[in-house]
Amino acid sequence: MNDQRQRDQALNIGDSFIVQAPAGSGKTELITQRYLKLLSSADVPENILVMTFTNRAVDELKHRIISSLNRARLHPPEEPHKLKTFDLANKVLEQSSLKDWDLLNHPSRIKIITIDSLSSLIVSRYPSIDQLIPPQTMINTYEYEQIYQEAAENTLLLIEESEYQASISSVLLYLDNHVDRFYRLIVQMLSKREQWLPKLYIEGALDINLLEILAQELIVEYLEALRRTASGLLDKSFFNLLEVSTRHDVSKIKKLPGSTIEDLSDWQTISELLLTKSTGNWRKKIDANIGFPAELKEEKLIFKEILESFDSEVEFKKILNNLSNLPSAYFPESTSKSINDIAQVLKLSVAELKVIFKEKGLQDFSEVGMQAIHALDSRDEVSDIALLLDYQIKHLLVDEFQDTSYSQLSLIEKLIDSWQEGDGKSIFFVGDPMQSIYKFRESQVGIFLEVMKGGIGSLKIKSLALSANFRSNKSIVEQNNKIFSQIFPNQDNLLLGAIHYSESSPASQVEQIDAVTFYPFSVDQDSEEAEMVVSIIKKSISNNPNQEIAVLVRSRSHLNAITILLQESSINFEALKTEPLRSNLFTRDLLSLARAMLSLADRLAWLSILRAPWCGLKLEDLLVYSDSIDQTIFSQLIDADIVKDLSDDGALRSRHLFLATEEAIYSEGKFSFVERFSYALSQLCTEIELNEQEKSIRSQFLSLLNHCELNQSLDIKTIELMIKDLYAPTQPASVKLMTIHQAKGLEFDTVIIPGLGKKGKNDSLPLIQIQEFSNNNILLAPIKSSYEDSESKTYLYLQYLQKQQTHFELMRLLYVAMSRAKDKIHLLGSVSKTGRAVSGSLLSFLSNYFQQFIDDIPIQDAIIPVETSLPKFQRNKMLPALSSRVINDVIQSKNMPNNIDLIYQSVLGSTVHYFLEHCLFEPSFESIEVRFKEFGLPTKLIQSYSKAASLLLLNTKRDKDFEWLFKYRDSTEVEAEYSNASKTVIIDRLFIEDDTLWIIDFKTASPNDGESMSSFIGRQKHSHQKQIKIYQEVLDDFFKLPSKAALYCPAASQLIII
Known part of the structure; x- marks a missing residue:
């Protein structure tokens, strides 16, 4: 393995590292090994904190580490990389025994959390006056828009107050008194306030003079780069040619322009001479419009020769084209007032949102993140982060570091603010900038590059890069290398989020014929494309029924036709959050x-x-x-x-x-x-x-x-809002349908990527565009007012930066999709009416590579509309309301079904579980009633259900098995949560006795009227046997012990062994 030296170096726990780990390179195994190595010499496990970004990643890492510890008690594996993990895990078990950690029975001491969870923990522990109010609840997704809308409406109501009237009136007038648009733009900004709010408070952020200085610096920097490129291409003969032009603005350019603001107009003139305005390509026609009429025949021929010599100068053409995207060097006076008024209104809307949060006891993730940073800023009040976390962090590991946002980076920086070189503390960042695809969550791939280049805080950090690919066969790795080395930019660009491609080397030498196959379609062939996807799936299943097949798409809507055809073909599939x-x-x-x-x-x-x-x-x-x-x-x-x-x-x-x-x-x-x-x-x-x-x-x-x-x-x-963000449930299957974003971190035998020719949706324009540059410099511009014809050049420049960042992220999205495959990749996409890939589509990146296939597509003169069939009219055969009773009979309420009783029974069960969990067997009647009130039980039922709960708890204490069930054991865990790769389970009570793992599940069920005890026991066993088996399967990954399971039913005073 040609990167083994880097992998070994990453386990040097005395140094800090940032590791670039491309797809399939064994990133999770490496971070597991680093964690185990740190753990083997730690004073306490809590000294080591692992952070990542999703609960799925947390579960995977926890499972990997705990499984490694459990396997360490078995025979050594044969694979070299697994043997390394095995040895490290054994050393951890030795340290656990020496330090009396008992890690296998107390896995909660392994600190692996999401960065959002860390923020919530810090905020909950921060001793501020605000925390004297009751703990705030995280708002549900469907409530976001409602809460933000309420804040926007309350902001507008402040127009009645003299202090705010001028700024709010100004913004409203700016939007042509369009109240709904005012609300919509404020709601949009509030949903992303963690991105712009801190920037508005940076010193000088709203100073028009400083904004102009920054804009001018950006222009000068750009012209300097243009001048360097042009100096070897535009010689004296070119400028001699310009002297004869009939246009004064052309003939006055005697030499290569400089790089000052005053030189910008000359460069723009040169760009107009060389490029067409409509296409941005090198000009073919030389005429009087650019100052070369028919009588200048000889000069026109020379000019044409010069232009033809530029055919291969792609970079020069690109830089000239982008002159039109530069910001304004000078801002009109009205801009200063608009910016300050908009900023004031935005700050007011945030203040109103905070009021709503406080009144309703709510918060969102943005609020928690900003409060956490504020807490860590308050070092005069909280001198030691350990006071907030209950433990001292000495080693910080961050997985998927390429997905970090600037606000999250700020949190990390404040966590390690007091760390010094040589104090025995370390940082370990691991990720892959080529897989950074979460710009919509404000992840900034440039952060990875910044840390690689300049470190973080006062710590020196070493850069490592892995290259081995353990996932894909040799053919796929080589094809991906060939494709993406052409697609990705040659150089990194922090501002634009441009990342160069790093080639992988295959660990496998298995080669596959047609490992990557492309299927081109014309614009009118969506149904044929969907049929081809189903055909590929059928053939793949026929070749290997046991393989996992994934259909990956950019947008969920791209799966609509495919799901219908799969259903019609009776092919089982698992749609992961794809059908709203x-x-x-x-x-x-x-x-x-x-x-x-x-x-x-x-x-x-x-x-x-x-x-x-x-x-x-x-x-x-x-x-x-x-x-x-x-x-x-x-x-x-x-x-x-x-x-x-x-x-x-x-x-x-x-x-x-x-x-x-x-x-x-x-x-x-x-x-x-x-x-x-x-x-x-x-x-x-x-x-x-x-x-x-x-x-x-x-x-x-x-x-x-x-x-x-x-x-x-x-x-x-409210019901429709709640449903808006939910997806139809689905059953597990070997054929999986999902978005590319959902597939990140996963792998499949065969990957099918349809819809490559389709574009994504365009982002809506924000009220104010803000971009942060180096050294906390801010450039911002407001959206055009109702009386302006177009956006300002600065707004368009900032929008151009956003589009470029999106463009480069789209490249990375394609890489993520194509790097999921082990054996085969099938690519499907359609071209436009002109026979070219649609700009902004994934196919636009692949079109050069597969051009010979695209050229063979027959292009229709007109688009033939695809017939869409309406849902088939269906009627149930059975009409139960007629068959279950005689017409005109009055239904008695006693015949009401027991669906709602199941809900109330679950509330009863939850209440009893709560008191059992806290070993409260004789709580006051009032405390039981309070619990039911919190659950929202109808008032008329509270007393009877409280009596039932009290009786169940009393039965428990009087039971003959009480002492055995609830006696103190070091191994006891209550409400213990465990996860494997596919399931998460919560066990009511768990303990080890006589080298046997006991799984106890509490049930509030009771015998039916006239039911014998033996029948009741049989019914309970039958009802819960499957669930108990799932518990045992999950726990078997963590405890290599024989297990026994039992249901405890206090209503019947029965401990039922399953």
């Missing part, structure tokens, strides 16, 4: 039912549930209801004058809908909404009519309704 819950037809039916029950006057909702499969009314019958608008559709269902105009089938199905919803609607006030909804749904469709996905969606929807009702936010707007 709200786009699922069954979800739409549930939403319609909720709307209908919340408002009898909502005619569209009632017509929708009449048409839904559980009723299935035909169009001619639906028209009967839509024609009559004098009464609600619910009342029309039993109106004889309406029903007589229906077909026999329509009348029967209408009666079914009425009977299914009647009791649920008339029981308002007697039962909760979720009870009534659940009952109506059970009457509308039977269990047998629902597939597994629909059953999962039903449970998800009922939980959502229950949450809304408990939080007194039961309205259709």
